[in-house]
Amino acid sequence: MPISHIIDPRMHDLGAGFLVRRILPFHAHKSVGPFVFFDHFGPTEYPPGSTFDVRPHPHIGLATVTFLFDGAIRHRDSLGTDLVIEPGAVNWMTAGRGIVHSERTPDTQR
Incomplete structure (x- = not known):
């Protein structure tokens, strides 16, 4: 097609x-x-002291997929998941009836 x-x-x-x-x-x-x-x-470069921090926010009835080419993102959610996503890794979050999550600059990258 x-x-x-x-x-x-x-x-x-x-x-x-x-x-x-x-x-x-x-x-x-x-x-x-x-x-x-x-x-x-x-691509984005942050100057020293700046961070990528998306505060906790809800999702309902959808799934998110995060794939990185470079850098790192710390994903935390209301199910207790707390992990750092790095290049080549895939994070698939299914919200179902509802989930709250945040995406932040990992401590090691600050």
């Missing part, structure tokens, strides 16, 4: 100045589903 449309990402603020380039959802391709998000963050 040929490529029918190239979607230009839109900047989306997830709060506290955390900007991502959001590709999905996209109004012209609703068949993908309203709860499918494809966000791209980076």
